[in-house]
Amino acid sequence: MNSKSKPNIIVFFTDQQRWDTSGLHGNPLSLMENFDHYAMENTHLFNSFTCQPVCGPARASLQSGMYATRTGCYKNKIPLKQNINTLAKYLKKQGYSTGYIGKWHLGSSEPVKKEDRGGYDYWLASNLLEFTSDAYETYVYDNQNKKVFLPGYRVDAITDAAINFIKSNQKKPFFLFVSLIEPHHQNNTDDYPPPIGYREKYTGKWSPPDLDALVGSAPRHLGGYYGMVKRIDEAYGRMIDVVKSLKLFDDSAIIFTSDHGNNFRTRTREYKRSCHESSIRVPTSFIGNMFQQGGRIKELTNILDIHATILDLGKVKNTSHCDGKSIIPLVNKTSRNWENEIFIQISESELARSLRTSKWKYCISDLTSNGNDKPSSDNYTETSLYDLDADPYELNNLIGINAYDEILNDLRKKMKRKIKKIENISIKINKGQNITNPGQLGLKPDSFHRSKKKL
Structure with a gap:
């Protein structure tokens, strides 16, 4: 550990990723080898859930620590209120540099106005990344709302930007939120575009039992979806390599999670917005810093607990707003009253x-x-x-x-x-x-x- 009193905090956030894309949850295709390796060596939240299986409300809850009915963002297209305190606002008061890269989905406009950015200092993002970009054509907006082109496959483009932020912010604690659109579908084509050559690797391969039984759009979409997940994991591993090469791993808590899952039109007319595991259960791990050798945590946790844990890491004292609890007592084996139930609010469908x-x-x-x-x-x-x-x-x-x-x-x-x-x-x-x-x-x-x- 170096002389920092607080760890760097990195959230690596995917969109619409089922929990069973991970080998730790039974997927045999080695899609998430980096996630699986680091989760086993660090802390794996085996039973991890969203509290609202749709993009905007889930993101509002993670940023604010409150259920959707408290934030007011109970469905998409409702901006996060400017007076709501976010992760960035809390951590800035604790001396953190804050950065947001990727998809926001909580603003009232595109590009996102400064006052709608949740208090993040560094900004390289789009409100609706799925509409301002495509698989090999990534456009986001900087702090001055100038349009910026990021080269490469979109996962790599966003991850490269995150790596640049990490390299430039080593002198004081930083909080970086990396928000990918993958493996969400490309809305304008209703397709899951993976890197070139990846769809063919996974089309017709293993399918989870619910998709085998109920089918939905899985035969058409699952190969591309798996290809996106594979590239996400490769980018995640590459980012960890950079953190390790900069000797920041012991001083950084890295959180991998997703906003919700994907039922591939087996439960609703589209891909989420249902009570089923396919819609609400997500892969989640905490690695680095105090989470090394934390083991597999079987208690039920949700996205609100991630918010509370981030504030705990940043030594934020006033957490009375939190609807979730920090998982640090679970990691330290000191929790005696964990409520092993998850409450989920569902809208739109x-x-x-x-x-x-x-x-x-x-x-x-x-x-x-x-x-x-x-x-x-x-x-x-x-x-x-x-x-x-x-x-x-x-x-x-x-x-x-x-x-x-x-x-x-x-x-x-x-x-x-x-x-x-x-x-x-x-x-x-x-x-x-x-x-x-x-x-x-x-x-x-x-x-x-x-x-x-x-x-």
């Missing part, structure tokens, strides 16, 4: 709430809402129950089966308490459609609660 425990997934939805008309509700209907031990890829929806009434009663109470605590709303939960003799019905995923509601 539906107005829904989900509770994820170590064994159960429970979801409720306001069937009168289109998911865009309001941030919250006081009237929900049960739509999903999954036994994650027996059915980890959620192919058998158990809602409405009498044998699970006791489980549902308990989850219903927990959900009401969660919503009251987080949203300050007392809610009604209507029971799902009753199913008798389910063994004779040929159950299919989501068939019952979806039968009366268009996606």
Whole structure:
């Protein structure tokens, strides 16, 4: 360790990346060899989730430490309020240099006005990177909002810019947020464009069980998606090499995570915005600094806990705003009261709430809402129950089966308490459609609660 009293903090943030792209979660294609290696040698958050499976709200929550209903960014196209304190604002007060590179998605314009940048000092970013760039044509905006072309494949272009920032900011603690668009699809073509030659390597290869069963757009998209993930991991490893060569690894905490997952149109009309693991579970690790030899953490954590951990690393004292908790007590094996439940807010596809425990997934939805008309509700209907031990890829929806009434009663109470605590709303939960003799019905995923509601 050098003389710095606080570690450098680097967030390497991907977009729409499923947890099971990692070999540590069963993927056999060696897509994330760098992630897997460093996660095993450092700290791996095995059960890591978003708190809102859509881009803007998840990013607002990570920057602010608050649920989407508290930030007001409960769906895309709602800018983060300028008076909300962000990671950059908190850490600047602790003496950090701050930088943001890549996709922002929390501004009111393109390019992003200075007052909408969350307080970051150094800026090389775009509000909607998927619209200002393409796979081999990356355009972002600098501090003066001048358009800047970054050469190379987009993942490499953004990572190169991050490496330049790291090399130029070694004299004092820095906080760098590197925000990739990959492996998100290219919106204007509905494609997942990997580096040249990478799609062919992975098309027709291993597919997760949920995509095998439900298909969606996976046959068309998975090869390109995997190719993007492979290049992300290569760039991640290259950035770590630079940190190590500058002898900054012991003095730097590097966080790898994503805003949400990807269900490949198996659960909704597009790629996320559902309660399922494919939409909400992400690969996450903390490496370097105090996280070396931290081991695998099995407790359930979410993106709000990452915010709280970053502030803990930066020695920010006032964290009363945080809806999450620092994972440092888990790393130090001093935590005795970790709440092993994840609460998820869902919008746009539906107005829904989900509770994820170590064994159960429970979801409720306001069937009168289109998911865009309001941030919250006081009237929900049960739509999903999954036994994650027996059915980890959620192919058998158990809602409405009498044998699970006791489980549902308990989850219903927990959900009401969660919503009251987080949203300050007392809610009604209507029971799902009753199913008798389910063994004779040929159950299919989501068939019952979806039968009366268009996606």
